[in-house]
Amino acid sequence: MFLRIVSDSFTRKPRRKILTAAALALGMAVATATLEVSLDVGDRLAREFRSLGANLLVTPASDTLPLEIGGVDYRPVDAGAYLPESDLGKLKTIFWRNNIVGFAPLLDVPVNVAAGNAAKSSREQLIGTWYSHTVTIPDGSRFVTGVSATDPWWRVEGRWFSDGAEEAVAGAGLAQRLGLRAGSSVKIGAGERARTVTITGIVSTGGREDNAVLAPLEIAQDLAGRPGQYRRLLVSALTKPADSFSQRDPATMTPVEYDRWYCSPYISSISLQMRQQLPGVDVRAIRQVAEGEGRILTRVGGLMWLVTIAALFAAALAVGATSATTVLERRSEIGLMKALGASHRAVGAFFAAEQLLLAFVGGVLGYAIGVVLARVLGIGIFGIAPTLRWILFPVVLALAAIVALLGSLAPLARASHADPAPVLRGE
Amino acid sequence: MASLVQVENLEKRFGEVRALDRVSFAIDAGEWIAIMGPSGSGKTSLINILGGLDQPTGGRVVVDGQDISRLGERDLTRYRSEKIGFVFQQFHLVPYLTAVENVMLAQYFHSITDEKEAAEALKRVGLGDRLDHVPAQLSGGEQQRVAIARALINHPKLILADEPTGNLDEANEAVILELLRELHASGHTILVVTHSPAIGNLADRRVELEHGRLARIHVPSIAKD
């Protein structure tokens, strides 16, 4: 009986039903698009940050001004401050440890490089770092990291050096100048010290590494006479794009705000947490460009939410208006039902079921339109369509149901509480 | 034996208008009462209160041992579905439901639907061949017979009919009259508001209202004797 009445009344007044469903569909389309795009913004930003490589640079706080020309540090080995390698495991103990994707310590040493048995050597830059190094974390677990994690797209012909072996990789430019290839043996000297390593591969990064020799950190430390120390640390961390909240000075925050800030993966809060673990360091964000982009995207997202709320509100109003008309029209039917002993709940259920049915139709339509809209917007904003998230489908349906019910709440209440006597008396 | 319905000092005001003014009378089980009186004398107001569609502003109405002037919304709803069968002047059938579905609607609000029983009830009012017609396909008299079948379906204690023949021609009025007589004969308690002297004469008693007051109670059978 229930179904009979609902399905019957559902097929009546088709124009009004279409109007209501259309209003719901429109609201849901905007909501779907916003959800799709804004979920995608977060993911995509994170991925973009990662693909750009390390986004944080850790240096000693008391360092002398770097003397860098074209990315090459020309400070003498004994100038400036160094940091202890043994502290690095602590990075994986900060609050946002899981957002620390990887890190690689760097120690640059100016060296003389002589290929094979050649007598003549040239002045080159040696970069000591980790490729894939196992770090012991204070809690006893192990974490494998190095440039393989911070700069995974660096291409190497041949293979990377293994940490702890007498091996190195040569930058593509340097290799060409010195005629090195995988398998070449080179002698690397600095002052009195010298090591002979085998070149295992030729690396091209598009950066300063192309004109340097990359070797295990331990070799660089030995040549520099700085065992267990490094000078710079690249960290790749997943961070939340900066917003107005993250720009605030933590010192001026209330305790609640401070907690919120501390527990959000902003660059600023992760930096603070890193400084707390590594004494005497300075943490700087690099990739400022991407940061700025993130801010714009967040702002676009905020605007879309605003539009979504407006659209949902409009949909609720439209639903309210049409269901008010329906209730008014069916006054005598409602009065009759009550006279026959229908409870508030029974009368309300008929109308609620009808609204839910409309919500379903509107929700399905809206989702379909929203997916298309999200594609258009996604391509407009990112140049790539957002990935479809099926989980949004039930979410949008639920949202449609909520909007339809909330929108028709007042007429629904009026219908179910209507007094039967005046209705049945008059006409 | 206590009466099925006891009306004591019943009063109903609509603002300044006294639709019912200290009305008292009683109805025994199985009685057929006709309520008569000029337009605006309070007949509909009385029947609405008896049917639990409206609340009195004063006095008491006890039906089947229940003081319905004190019932809350929820109990009143139950009272309507279990104790009362309504028949209206405008039939009030649901236009998009068939005859049998209209009868089943009353079953639905009462408990559960039983199509066979609903069809049976329609056969009893002579509409066995009209089960699947919607109201628009039925004559006025046929619609009113559907309404009567619907009023009877839950075995109510009290059948309330507000001018059931008011919208019908004489031929149809006669059919309804015959139905009411059968119901009465089979022991139903019937309260019918009517302007029709024919119905008034058939009833056990006639309650006459004037300006909301009980003018007189007429017992035709005694007059006939």
Ligand SMILES: Nc1ncnc2c1ncn2[C@@H]1O[C@H](COP(=O)(O)OP(=O)(O)OP(=O)(O)O)[C@@H](O)[C@H]1O
């Ligand atoms: N909802 C209301 N608000 C105000 N006055 C009302 C209302 N309902 C009824 N009345 C008044 O109460 C009085 C009795 O009305 P009621 O409908 O009971 O009369 P009735 O005897 O059924 O008349 P009729 O024979 O025309 O149906 C009338 O004066 C009417 O105007």
Ligand SMILES: [Mg+2]
């Ligand atoms: Mg009346």
